Amino acid sequence: MLRNYVLWGALVGCFLSVAACYPGELDTVAQTDLVITFHKQDADFQANQTFAMPDSIVDVSVAAGADTTLTHAYDAQILLRVQQELEDMGYTRVVDTTVQTDVIVLVSAITVENYAYYTPGYPWYPYWGWWGGWGPYSSYGVGSNWYYPWYPVYTTNFTSGSLFITMIDPDVPPPDTSQGVGMAIWSAVINGMLEGTDPEILARINSSLSQAFLQSPYLAIQ
Amino acid sequence: MRIWTLAAAALLLPGLASAQGERSSWFGLAWSMASPTANSKEFTSDYSFRGIGLEWRQLRGRNSYGLSLGWNATNEETLETSSLPQIDLTGLQFRYINAYSILLAGHTYLGTSGKARPFLGIKAGTYYINRRVDVGLWTATDNSWHLGVAPELGFTVPLRQSYGSEAFYTAVRYNYALAAGDTPYQSWFAIDIGIATRR
Numbered sequence: 001m002l003r004n005y006v007l008w009g010a011l012v013g014c015f016l017s018v019a020a021c022y023p024g025e026l027d028t029v030a031q032t033d034l035v036i037t038f039h040k041q042d043a044d045f046q047a048n049q050t051f052a053m054p055d056s057i058v059d060v061s062v063a064a065g066a067d068t069t070l071t072h073a074y075d076a077q078i079l080l081r082v083q084q085e086l087e088d089m090g091y092t093r094v095v096d097t098t099v100q101t102d103v104i105v106l107v108s109a110i111t112v113e114n115y116a117y118y119t120p121g122y123p124w125y126p127y128w129g130w131w132g133g134w135g136p137y138s139s140y141g142v143g144s145n146w147y148y149p150w151y152p153v154y155t156t157n158f159t160s161g162s163l164f165i166t167m168i169d170p171d172v173p174p175p176d177t178s179q180g181v182g183m184a185i186w187s188a189v190i191n192g193m194l195e196g197t198d199p200e201i202l203a204r205i206n207s208s209l210s211q212a213f214l215q216s217p218y219l220a221i222q
Numbered sequence: 223m224r225i226w227t228l229a230a231a232a233l234l235l236p237g238l239a240s241a242q243g244e245r246s247s248w249f250g251l252a253w254s255m256a257s258p259t260a261n262s263k264e265f266t267s268d269y270s271f272r273g274i275g276l277e278w279r280q281l282r283g284r285n286s287y288g289l290s291l292g293w294n295a296t297n298e299e300t301l302e303t304s305s306l307p308q309i310d311l312t313g314l315q316f317r318y319i320n321a322y323s324i325l326l327a328g329h330t331y332l333g334t335s336g337k338a339r340p341f342l343g344i345k346a347g348t349y350y351i352n353r354r355v356d357v358g359l360w361t362a363t364d365n366s367w368h369l370g371v372a373p374e375l376g377f378t379v380p381l382r383q384s385y386g387s388e389a390f391y392t393a394v395r396y397n398y399a400l401a402a403g404d405t406p407y408q409s410w411f412a413i414d415i416g417i418a419t420r421r
Contacts, residue, residue, distance in 0.1 A: 215310045
């Protein structure tokens, strides 16, 4: 009888051991990298040839009046990479802010530490808050309202970062014109855990930037 | 749906009818592996070594009826781009299905007592299925209850001497959980290896 109990006890232990083994956990921070792209239905990307892009990455936390841990050390490299990707797809960057371009490309970022961010509102709203715009449109350019162009975003428990690229077409009116002119026709979100050295993080960002354009072939105009 | 219910009832009845004679109880504990098929395979394709089965049977002659509790977990790790209308998403995805079953069972046994005996069975009842996708820093899950059936075949091998009331048993079972809500039907083969005791 005792041997029976030993046998059953050993079997139960083995089965529980098997059950306790749960695979598929993260091994590296790079495995947290996520690239999401959105595009407006029926947007005519072929009608666009030129784009304008500010020379700095907007810190969403600062724009919201909050503290930030975002570094701008690699703004130039990131913006150059975005420019190169767009030029590879046939677009031409116009740096003269008095010249109206077909689209505006805005790059922003946020770092998050135990911070939940929520944004209500229309998912394809323009993000205008920091952009001075061109001369004829400058009166619309600076506003107090800005939005992520998609549904609510939540993050918790660790430092993570998100880079946002938003392409706005001023010829596409938003549902509420009091919020500005133009509407986002394409957006990319690059999200991941911010751990490792700066060069490592930059390499991951560059790789994700390439992926964002790779999975958006409809942007190509050539 | 009705066909499945009638089929399960027809197959369970012999086991239930057998309860009216001399009784002995059979209790089994099994390591349950799983091989997903169809919709389940599209979600998680890997063969799984994680699962447990608990089973109680009331024996009478060549038939039995009983209750079966089970858990099978399957998973898959994949780096891919998923597309939805207007949205494309690329990231390393960890996908999981955890399927819990509560099933009534009926079995009939071939061969002779005291030797290795094949058996055929049918189980029917409910499945609670949790499907989860971890991608990047995000998680998406859905949970659903399903009705389902599970035909199975297997055999028992009695142990010798002082373990005369114990037996090893193994079974292959096809689990079919009907669609529920937005969750399509789920199916998988379960391969059980266990030990049973008879009192």
